[in-house]
Amino acid sequence: xxxxxxxxxxxxxxxxxxxxxxxxxxxxxxxxxxxxxxxxxxxxxxxxxxxxxxxxxxxxxxxxxxxxxxxxxxxxxxxxxxxxxxxxxxxxxxxxxxxxxxxxxxxxxxxxxxxxxxxxxxxxxxxxxxxxxxxxxxxxxxxxxxxxxxxxxxxxxxxxxxxxxxxxxxxxxxxxxxxxxxxxxxxxxxxxxxxxxxxxxxxxxxxxxxxxxxxxxxxxxxxxxxxxxxxxxxxxxxxxxxxxxxxxxxxxxxxxxxxxxxxxxxxxxxxxxxxxxxxxxxxxxxxxxxxxxxxxxxxxxxxxxxxxxxxxxxxxxxxxxxxxxxxxxxxxxxxxxxxxxxxxxxxxxxxxxxxxxxxxxxxxxxxxxxxxxxxxxxxxxxxxxxxxxxxxxxxxxxxxxxxxxxxxxxxxxxxxxxxxxxxxxxxxxxxxxxxxxxxxxxxxxxxxxxxxxxxxxxxxxxxxxxxxxxxxxxxxxxxxxxxxxxxxxxxxxxxxxxxxxxxxxxxxxxxxxxxxxxxxxxxxxxxxxxxxxxxxxxxxxxxxxxxxxxxxxxxxxxxxxxxxxxxxxxxxxxxxxxxxxxxxxxxxxxxxxxxxxxxxxxxxxxxxxxxxxxxxxxxxxxxxxxxxxxxxxxxxxxxxxxxxxxxxxxxxxxxxxxxxxxxxxxxxxxxxxxxxxxxxxxxxxxxxxxxxxxxxxxxxxxxxxxxxxxxxxxxxxxxxxxxxxxxxxxxxxxxxxxxxxxxxxxxxxxxxxxxxxxxxxxxxxxxxxxxxxxxxxxxxxxxxxxxxxxxxxxxxxxxxx
RNA sequence: GCCGGGGUGGCGGAAUUGGUAGACGCGCACGACUCAAAAUCGUGUUCCGCAAGGAGUGAGGGUUCAAUUCCCUCCCUCGGCACCA
Numbered sequence: 060x061x062x063x064x065x066x067x068x069x070x071x072x073x074x075x076x077x078x079x080x081x082x083x084x085x086x087x088x089x090x091x092x093x094x095x096x097x098x099x100x101x102x103x104x105x106x107x108x109x110x111x112x113x114x115x116x117x118x119x120x121x122x123x124x125x126x127x128x129x130x131x132x133x134x135x136x137x138x139x140x141x142x143x144x145x146x147x148x149x150x151x152x153x154x155x156x157x158x159x160x161x162x163x164x165x166x167x168x169x170x171x172x173x174x175x176x177x178x179x180x181x182x183x184x185x186x187x188x189x190x191x192x193x194x195x196x197x198x199x200x201x202x203x204x205x206x207x208x209x210x211x212x213x214x215x216x217x218x219x220x221x222x223x224x225x226x227x228x229x230x231x232x233x234x235x236x237x238x239x240x241x242x243x244x245x246x247x248x249x250x251x252x253x254x255x256x257x258x259x260x261x262x263x264x265x266x267x268x269x270x271x272x273x274x275x276x277x278x279x280x281x282x283x284x285x286x287x288x289x290x291x292x293x294x295x296x297x298x299x300x301x302x303x304x305x306x307x308x309x310x311x312x313x314x315x316x317x318x319x320x321x322x323x324x325x326x327x328x329x330x331x332x333x334x335x336x337x338x339x340x341x342x343x344x345x346x347x348x349x350x351x352x353x354x355x356x357x358x359x360x361x362x363x364x365x366x367x368x369x370x371x372x373x374x375x376x377x378x379x380x381x382x383x384x385x386x387x388x389x390x391x392x393x394x395x396x397x398x399x400x401x402x403x404x405x406x407x408x409x410x411x412x413x414x415x416x417x418x419x420x421x422x423x424x425x426x427x428x429x430x431x432x433x434x435x436x437x438x439x440x441x442x443x444x445x446x447x448x449x450x451x452x453x454x455x456x457x458x459x460x461x462x463x464x465x466x467x468x469x470x471x472x473x474x475x476x477x478x479x480x481x482x483x484x485x486x487x488x489x490x491x492x493x494x495x496x497x498x499x500x501x502x503x504x505x506x507x508x509x510x511x512x513x514x515x516x517x518x519x520x521x522x523x524x525x526x527x528x529x530x531x532x533x534x535x536x537x538x539x540x541x542x543x544x545x546x547x548x549x550x551x552x553x554x555x556x557x558x559x560x561x562x563x564x565x566x567x568x569x570x571x572x573x574x575x576x577x578x579x580x581x582x583x584x585x586x587x588x589x590x591x592x593x594x595x596x597x598x599x600x601x602x603x604x605x606x607x608x609x610x611x612x613x614x615x616x617x618x619x620x621x622x623x624x625x626x627x628x629x630x631x632x633x634x635x636x637x638x639x640x641x642x643x644x645x646x647x648x649x650x651x652x653x654x655x656x657x658x659x660x661x662x663x664x665x666x667x668x669x670x671x672x673x674x675x676x677x678x679x680x681x682x683x684x685x686x687x688x689x690x691x692x693x694x695x696x697x698x699x700x701x702x703x704x705x706x707x708x709x710x711x712x713x714x715x716x717x718x719x720x721x722x723x724x725x726x727x728x729x730x731x732x733x734x735x736x737x738x739x740x741x742x743x744x745x746x747x748x749x750x751x752x753x754x755x756x757x758x759x760x761x762x763x764x765x766x767x768x769x770x771x772x773x774x775x776x777x778x779x780x781x782x783x784x785x786x787x788x789x790x791x792x793x794x795x796x797x798x799x800x801x802x803x804x805x806x807x808x809x810x811x812x813x814x815x816x817x818x819x820x821x822x823x824x825x826x827x828x829x830x831x832x833x834x835x836x837x838x839x840x841x842x843x844x845x846x847x848x849x850x851x852x853x854x855x856x857x858x859x860x
Numbered sequence: 861g862c863c864g865g866g867g868u869g870g871c872g873g874a875a876u877u878g879g880u881a882g883a884c885g886c887g888c889a890c891g892a893c894u895c896a897a898a899a900u901c902g903u904g905u906u907c908c909g910c911a912a913g914g915a916g917u918g919a920g921g922g923u924u925c926a927a928u929u930c931c932c933u934c935c936c937u938c939g940g941c942a943c944c945a
Contacts, residue, residue, distance in 0.1 A: 274864065
């Protein structure tokens with residue numbers, strides 16, 4: 060009887076004692092860096108989602124190790140952040156204390172999976188030995204003008220009482236708690252990720268990442284090519300710029316619209332329209348993103364009374380205020396072309412602007428740009444002065460050049476990606492290493508004072524200003540070092556800063572003098588494999604690319620990209636719904652581990668379906684892998700293996716076919732079909748009279764990445780040398796895959812009518828005549844003309860009558 | 861609205877370049893063992909049909925000796941983005 064609990068504990072202990080998974084980073088010959096997205100150490104036990112991410116990732120890492128690589132797979136904890144702080148507010152337990160306990164429990168739990176983590180290089184982002192490097196990173200950004208402070212309208216979550224980055228406020232709700240996000244003007248620290256927009260796009264070409272993730276990032280970065288047009292304000296020295304991707308429609312402009320938040324607006328609006336505009340601005344500012352979205356396509360606006368001068372025709376174009384124009388994209392002013400833009404058309408229809416056509420398709424029809432690819436559009440320019448008759452794309456270029464010549468415009472590339480707001484008004488994060496002199500100017504804290512420790516003497520309850528502001532210790536520390544009247548920055552950093560560089564800190568082995576040894580980073584980075592959830596596509600996975608690029612520019616590393624290959628595991632649902640405490644449908648792995656053991660449980664998760672698809676939890680499905688494990692054990696426990704070379708040929712050839720299949724599948728992380736191939740092999744072995752000892756050993760090696768504990772136990776039984784995980788991955792012999800006889804399918808008029816068994820050496824003619832002779836086939840061909848005979852080597856014969 | 865993934869038995873799913881659709885497993889049915897049950901083992905299990913045979917991979921059409929796979933039209937579904945000028 061196989062006893063998983065004792066066997067698994069035994070091998071986990073042996074691996075640990077032998078330091079099997081501790082990697083010598085400096086001397087490794089064939090590095091393979093395999094990472095999973097590190098978890099948040101909550102007080103709860105590991106859930107199925109953790110297992111579904113970590114266990115298959117470990118199986119892949121084990122496979123790479125047996126292929127001969129020095130596989131480094133570290134583990135750490137993304138420990139700063141709101142849950143620990145909210146727990147502290149509720150219970151009074153300091154986050155540092157609860158996190159320390161949680162990390163310990165979580166390590167114990169993670170060890171039960173039986174993974175290859177090199178615990179000697181663990182990181183915990185909430186400990187000073189880690190966050191001193193978070194702060195160091197801030198200082199490098201500051202030194203290189205990539206960190207700056209500005210007042211702007213920011214995303215504010217009332218429930219979390221903090222600012223959020225744009226990436227964390229997608230669709231207008233808080234990423235953490237789903238509360239509606241409001242806009243609020245605040246002074247905040249930003250990192251200039253927008254400087255890297257083009258580079259973040261260019262890098263995609265060299266990444267082995269899911270298409271979907273890349274397209275999501277592209278979408279988020281949002282590159283548009285077009286031009287800025289300068290419009291003089293009638294009767295004033297002022298002018299306004301509009302950004303457009305389709306300047307070919309400039310002769311179709313019948314109005315212009317300015318955003319209610321535009322800073323120049325108050326200088327432009329005429330006296331008699333001031334009140335109406337002010338009222339509209341007030342209303343607009345109060346609206347949340349949700350309100351604006353709820354209004355859908357309905358457009359509102361009011362007249363400013365001002366006019367802009369058309370750069371070509373000199374005509375007066377009325378300027379209106381409307382909240383469908385965004386202040387944080389482009390210039391905050393838009394030229395209105397109702398004939399060729401749906402939004403402008405909606406607006407024009409509501410307020411009675413005329414509609415003037417200026418382009419037409421190649422079939423002579425008018426169209427709006429929503430329906431066509433504006434960068435590949437075909438058609439010509441009409442009613443547009445000197446530009447009439449030009450093709451749209453050519454005209455677009457010529458108009459831009461003409462504007463440039465008049466100094467009334469310039470070609471421009473516009474991105475949607477905005478700078479990363481990193482300040483948070485919360486306690487449990489890395490303090491921003493900045494102090495202010497008595498005049499209020501920001502100064503970097505010199506590196507020798509890092510870690511700039513998070514003070515403990517604060518109330519956690521958020522009030523909208525950072526809890527650090529109450530700390531007497533922090534205030535005194537600041538004055539003691541920098542002088543009387545100096546004050547500390549009291550905001551902490553977004554936790555996504557902490558996780559943007561941990562791939563390097565694993566490699567630093569806790570060094571407090573060096574961010575990462577350059578030669579080690581060169582040897583190991585970029586990480587070869589990174590496995591984690593797709594929800595990070597436009598957050599962590601953009602930030603860590605940006606930070607890596609910046610660190611390269613600062614000269615600390617030579618790597619452009621953090622993660623070479625990226626794979627997203629799928630989601631495990633229960634009853635078709637996402638598991639959540641509130642729904643009460645969370646499956647706890649513990650009971651299953653207790654009953655079946657880690658190997659069975661992880662194999663079941665992998666066998667459910669393709670790793671990247673996830674699947675729906677089913678309580679009885681695990682019976683299948685449980686039987687598989689028990690049958691394996693019985694076979695290896697009871698069977699007397701025979702001397703090499705004595706088994707049936709069928710067994711040998713199936714073994715080699717299995718090696719081939721499992722190897723190909725592991726390479727592509729198709730664990731489900733790897734396991735089914737091993738099940739097929741077992742089905743055959745159970746019927747075999749004789750099995751070579753080598754065949755038994757080879758099968759165990761194939762099983763080792765998938766069921767690591769069971770494989771070690773059997774390997775020991777078969778008196779194999781050392782650990783099975785240290786063995787070489789089996790290779791197959793193509794020659795042994797070919798059997799003596801072939802099974803050939805025979806089709807008549809495309810329908811399967813019979814199968815024949817032929818000698819592998821038989822000629823095409825032989826096979827076709829045998830096919831015709833088969834009674835199941837001749838039944839259909841008798842008395843008919845065979846018009847065509849097709850033979851697909853080794854597969855089938857197709858007869859056409 | 862735009863972008864991307866996906867629709868295969870009762871269920872999860874498999875099917876290198878078009879070449880025997882349903883591997884592997886769950887479940888179910890029957891049988892063996894047992895006083896009995898569980899466990900285990902054996903047999904069967906896409907649908908219709910006693911059978912011969914016919915139908916069949918979301919729907920409809922096309923290319924081909926041959927289509928889950930390629931092409932066209934449409935439906936459904938999941939995920940992402942969404943007034944980005």
